[in-house]
Amino acid sequence: MTQQQATVRPKRSWGHFSQRIYPYLSILPVAVVIALFAIYPIFHAVRMSFYQYILTKPNQHPFVGLENFIDVITSYYFRNSIQITGIYTVAAVTGVVIYGLGVALLMNAKIRLSTPLKIVILLPWALPAVVSGLLWKWILNSDFGILNSMLYAVGFIDSYIPFLADPLLARASLIMAFIWKEGPLVAIFFLAGLQLIPDELYEAARIDGGAGWRIFRHVTAPLLRPVFLVVVVYETMTAILTFDTIYVMTGGGPADSTALISWFAYAEIFKALNLGHGVALAIIIALITLVLIILYLRVLRTEESTITG
Amino acid sequence: MNPKTKQRFNNLLLNALALLVIIFIVGPLIWVAVASIQGESELLRKPQRIIPRNPTLANYNYVFTGEIPTDTEVKGQTIRSRISQEARLIPASLKNSFIVATAVMGINLIFGTLGAYTFSRLRFRGKILTFNFFLGSRLIPVIAVAIPYYVIIQTMGLLDTYTSLILVYLVLTLPFTIWFLTLYFNGIPEDFEDAALIDGCSRFQALVRVVLPMALPGLVAAAAFAFMTSYNEFLFARFLTQSIATYTGPIIIAAIAGNPDASYSLISVAMTLGLIPPLILALVLRRWLTEGLSTSVTFH
Numbered sequence: 001m002t003q004q005q006a007t008v009r010p011k012r013s014w015g016h017f018s019q020r021i022y023p024y025l026s027i028l029p030v031a032v033v034i035a036l037f038a039i040y041p042i043f044h045a046v047r048m049s050f051y052q053y054i055l056t057k058p059n060q061h062p063f064v065g066l067e068n069f070i071d072v073i074t075s076y077y078f079r080n081s082i083q084i085t086g087i088y089t090v091a092a093v094t095g096v097v098i099y100g101l102g103v104a105l106l107m108n109a110k111i112r113l114s115t116p117l118k119i120v121i122l123l124p125w126a127l128p129a130v131v132s133g134l135l136w137k138w139i140l141n142s143d144f145g146i147l148n149s150m151l152y153a154v155g156f157i158d159s160y161i162p163f164l165a166d167p168l169l170a171r172a173s174l175i176m177a178f179i180w181k182e183g184p185l186v187a188i189f190f191l192a193g194l195q196l197i198p199d200e201l202y203e204a205a206r207i208d209g210g211a212g213w214r215i216f217r218h219v220t221a222p223l224l225r226p227v228f229l230v231v232v233v234y235e236t237m238t239a240i241l242t243f244d245t246i247y248v249m250t251g252g253g254p255a256d257s258t259a260l261i262s263w264f265a266y267a268e269i270f271k272a273l274n275l276g277h278g279v280a281l282a283i284i285i286a287l288i289t290l291v292l293i294i295l296y297l298r299v300l301r302t303e304e305s306t307i308t309g
Numbered sequence: 310m311n312p313k314t315k316q317r318f319n320n321l322l323l324n325a326l327a328l329l330v331i332i333f334i335v336g337p338l339i340w341v342a343v344a345s346i347q348g349e350s351e352l353l354r355k356p357q358r359i360i361p362r363n364p365t366l367a368n369y370n371y372v373f374t375g376e377i378p379t380d381t382e383v384k385g386q387t388i389r390s391r392i393s394q395e396a397r398l399i400p401a402s403l404k405n406s407f408i409v410a411t412a413v414m415g416i417n418l419i420f421g422t423l424g425a426y427t428f429s430r431l432r433f434r435g436k437i438l439t440f441n442f443f444l445g446s447r448l449i450p451v452i453a454v455a456i457p458y459y460v461i462i463q464t465m466g467l468l469d470t471y472t473s474l475i476l477v478y479l480v481l482t483l484p485f486t487i488w489f490l491t492l493y494f495n496g497i498p499e500d501f502e503d504a505a506l507i508d509g510c511s512r513f514q515a516l517v518r519v520v521l522p523m524a525l526p527g528l529v530a531a532a533a534f535a536f537m538t539s540y541n542e543f544l545f546a547r548f549l550t551q552s553i554a555t556y557t558g559p560i561i562i563a564a565i566a567g568n569p570d571a572s573y574s575l576i577s578v579a580m581t582l583g584l585i586p587p588l589i590l591a592l593v594l595r596r597w598l599t600e601g602l603s604t605s606v607t608f609h
Contacts, residue, residue, distance in 0.1 A: 023436075026423045031443075037479075038446040038480045042454060045454060045457045116327075117330060118595075122599065123334060123591055127588070128542075128559045128587070130563050146344075146357055149356035150359075184334075188602045189603075192607045227606055227607070241451070243543075244543045244544065248567075262450070266452070269456065279456050279457075282450070282453040286453040289448070
């Protein structure tokens with residue numbers, strides 16, 4: 001049929017052809033950019049990880065097989081950073097989910113301050129992570145920090161607390177900075193989920209004699225489950241890859257107590273100048289996040305099938 | 310307690326909680342702005358004053374004109390050494406950030422719209438595959454590709470140029486823009502375009518004349534996301550910039566604070582100047598951003 005039309009009216013054939021290639025043309029620029037600057041670098045990274053790349057020995061790049069990976073995995077720093085990253089991620093994600101859900105419930109409640117809250121909630125999310133990290137470093141400063149100033153002025157403390165010089169407090173501070181910065185996104189996500197729940201459901205629950213916590217447990221919580229899973233996946237990835245905040249707030253210290261795995265990778269590159277180690281570490285990080293994502297997607301899928309099936 | 314008092318008590322409690330959250334969110338921002346108009350010696354007091362006694366614009370004056378603030382003496386000792394030279398680079402670095410972010414935003418709007426419309430409306434071979442390929446590329450942690458990216462950019466001779474930053478930020482933003490706008494276009498009924506197509510418009514014309522005006526809120530949100538991502542990015546900028554020709558805001562702000570002897574008032578100025586543009590954007594576009602973020606989580 002097309003052929004017939006083409007023979008009758010040649011002009012139509014060009015139209016048909018352009019219609020066929022239009023979809024490909026329209027996505028070609030994006031595809032090229034992504035292939036060139038997202039996919040090609042991965043192959044490059046994998047290749048580099050099998051060679052010795054030390055910046056102080058610029059002309060020697062011998063093939064070393066899996067040596068980079070073995071060196072990295074068997075080092076004390078790796079065990080240390082895996083442990084710290086694990087603790088940090090669990091604490092930060094738990095904290096941000098609780099905070100975000102709480103703020104979402106407040107924004108959704110029929111109270112006077114819910115509107116002002118909605119106006120300011122996005123602010124921390126909009127800032128560069130470098131700025132929010134510095135903001136907290138400055139507030140928590142052990143000599144001239146405003147938090148110490150205020151605690152001292154009201155008589156809570158006798159001497160200034162060195163928040164960022166104590167391993168435990170430094171980790172807690174990082175987690176708080178994470179919650180401050182990431183909380184808004186989580187809150188907005190939960191609020192979107194809350195607004196999808198029809199009012200009738202709450203009314204029905206109330207008529208059945210439910211109140212407060214019980215309505216939340218049996219009506220709100222189950223319906224928020226899909227949003228909850230998305231939030232946990234996203235925030236876990238964000239937490240594992242935390243870098244900017246550490247760079248400005250603690251620099252991995254004190255005594256490597258906040259040296260998360262991406263900080264470790266950065267230090268291998270910029271401080272030890274060992275690109276091979278750095279790339280090997282980066283690939284390990286990528287694999288860890290990939291495994292986590294696949295696990296979550298599994299959970300998400302079984303979840304869906306139990307709901308629908 | 311009778312139900313009415315209980316209701317009132319509950320409201321009071323919830324409002325108090327909301328107030329605490331608001332203070333937690335806004336407090337740090339207000340403090341850094343207040344600190345930026347205090348003299349260095351005021352900030353080195355123990356304890357500090359939350360309400361400045363001698364507010365001054367001298368710190369800002371230094372950043373823009375190079376005139377050293379007079380308040381550089383503490384207990385008879387001059388603290389001239391605390392003046393961080395890097396602070397003078399803030400305006401130039403913010404300009405760099407702005408140029409790069411605007412370019413990324415513009416390109417996102419053009420190619421993002423074009424691609425998203427195709428994914429939303431047209432059927433073609435390899436559609437699902439390409440879509441997943443775009444989205445999947447965002448699952449790669451940036452640190453994993455930072456070094457090879459650096460090597461590639463170096464080979465291309467593009468180190469320390471706007472182009473290198475724009476390219477990498479396009480990679481970071483385009484997949485999200487396309488995904489987001491595809492969802493958005495899916496929500497717009499096809500009837501209007503069908504009418505336009507029957508009237509003899511091409512696909513491209515239908516997109517520009519019919520769909521775009523209706524998708525304006527989604528476009529604004531997508532543009533803002535692309536702008537903010539580029540404006541705020543740090544790790545790639547750390548790798549790819551080498552001089553004030555391309556140093557972005559976050560790089561300079563981190564550099565000022567990285568100096569162990571840096572002036573606290575100048576750090577505060579740097580932070581305040583750096584956070585003003587994204588804060589304005591977040592406040593002005595609040596509704597669209599919130600709606601956009603909500604769309605991206607509830608459309609799964």
